[in-house]
Amino acid sequence: MGLLNLFKKRKNTHLSQETSDTEPFQKKKPNISYSYTKEGILTIDFYDDEPSLSQTYDSIRLAINPVALQIENQDIYNCMVSWYYDDSCYAPSECGSRIVSDGQENILAQIDLQLIRLDPEYVYILMKKILNKNNVIGHVEDGLKENPARPCGNYVGGIIEDDVTGEYQEYFSKEVGKAVHNSPKMIARRERYRNQLKEKASQFNYSSSRQMDSFSR
Numbered sequence: 001m002g003l004l005n006l007f008k009k010r011k012n013t014h015l016s017q018e019t020s021d022t023e024p025f026q027k028k029k030p031n032i033s034y035s036y037t038k039e040g041i042l043t044i045d046f047y048d049d050e051p052s053l054s055q056t057y058d059s060i061r062l063a064i065n066p067v068a069l070q071i072e073n074q075d076i077y078n079c080m081v082s083w084y085y086d087d088s089c090y091a092p093s094e095c096g097s098r099i100v101s102d103g104q105e106n107i108l109a110q111i112d113l114q115l116i117r118l119d120p121e122y123v124y125i126l127m128k129k130i131l132n133k134n135n136v137i138g139h140v141e142d143g144l145k146e147n148p149a150r151p152c153g154n155y156v157g158g159i160i161e162d163d164v165t166g167e168y169q170e171y172f173s174k175e176v177g178k179a180v181h182n183s184p185k186m187i188a189r190r191e192r193y194r195n196q197l198k199e200k201a202s203q204f205n206y207s208s209s210r211q212m213d214s215f216s217r
Contacts, residue, residue, distance in 0.1 A: 031046065031047045031048075031049060031120070032044065032045070032046055032047075032120055032123050033045045034117065037063075040066060041063050041064065041065060041066070042063070042064045042066055042113075042116075042117075043061065043062070043063045043064075044061070044062045044063075044064070044116065044123065045059060045060075045061050046059060046060045046061075046062070046123060046124075046127040047059050047086050048060065048127070048128070055132075055133070056083070056133075057083035057084055057085055057133065058085055058086055059083070059084050059085065059086045060081065060082070060083055060084075060127050060131055060132075061081070061082045061083075061084065062079055062080075062081050062127075062131060063079060063080040063081075064077050064078075064079050064111060064113070064116075065077060065078045065079070066113060069108070071108075071176050071179050071180065072173065072175040072176045072179050074110070074173060074175075074176055075110075076108050076109070076110060076155070076176060076180075077108065077109055077110075077111050077113075078106070078108060079106070079107050079108070079109050079111075080104055080105070080106055080107075081104065081105055081107055081131050081136060082103065082104035082105075083103060083104075083133050103133070103137075105136055105137070105140055105154070106154060107136060107139070107140070107154050107155070107156050108153070108154055108155040108156070108176075108180055109130065109131075109155070109156050109157070109158050110157055110158025110159075110160065110171055110173070110176075111126070111158055111159075112159075112160070112161065115161065121168070122159060122161075122168055125159050125168050126158070126159045129159065129170055130156055130157060130158060130159060130170065131156075135156065136156055139152050139154065139155070139156045139157075140154055143155075143180075143181060143186060143189070143190075144189070144190055144193045145190075146190065148181075150172075150174070150177060151174075151177050151178045151180075151181035151182070152172075152177040152180065152181055153177065153180030153181040153182075153183060153185075153186040154180065154186065155173075155176055155177050155180040155181075157170060157171055157172035157173070157177075158170075158171055158172075159171065
């Protein structure tokens with residue numbers, strides 16, 4: 001809770017300094033847009049007006065399958081997350097628009113579908129803390145390891161509302177992480193990843209051998 005409170009204070013302080021003549025964050029609804037595909041997939045575009053200097057994007061798109069997966073008796077949602085610049089080129093597609101992104105990942109996340117529709121602060125913290133690119137890629141990379149310090153597969157956790165204080169906090173279920181990490185899908189993904197590494201190593205060794213042969217002639 002301490003880190004979350006610190007995060008909120010920094011955010012509020014920044015707003016008071018930079019946008020003292022504007023409305024508070026909760027009313028900045030234009031930064032968040034919602035749409036649905038024909039298949040019922042909820043898509044959320046979040047524009048980050050306070051990106052860090054190291055970010056290679058200023059917007060995040062989250063597509064959520066609204067049918068929850070039951071993993072360790074918890075509702076987990078299958079999602080696609082991508083990162084892009086707001087002024088990127090758009091191309092039409094069956095899903096409404098296709099963004100020129102800075103990468104995308106298939107993830108499993110703990111999401112409150114009601115709060116994500118109704119509370120901009122919930123969306124803000126979810127996007128900034130859980131779905132920032134470094135955090136997601138870190139989980140995905142750990143999912144490709146056989147025995148990481150924190151098994152996760154492609155599960156990234158989520159944001160939940162504290163039953164007592166009502167404040168939002170980061171949440172990661174170790175039980176869900178282990179179950180996803182050891183699922184048949186993730187086991188197969190790690191096997192494919194190992195095979196890809198072996199193939200790349202084999203190609204590199206073959207190329208190096210050919211170069212050595214050409215030098216010795």
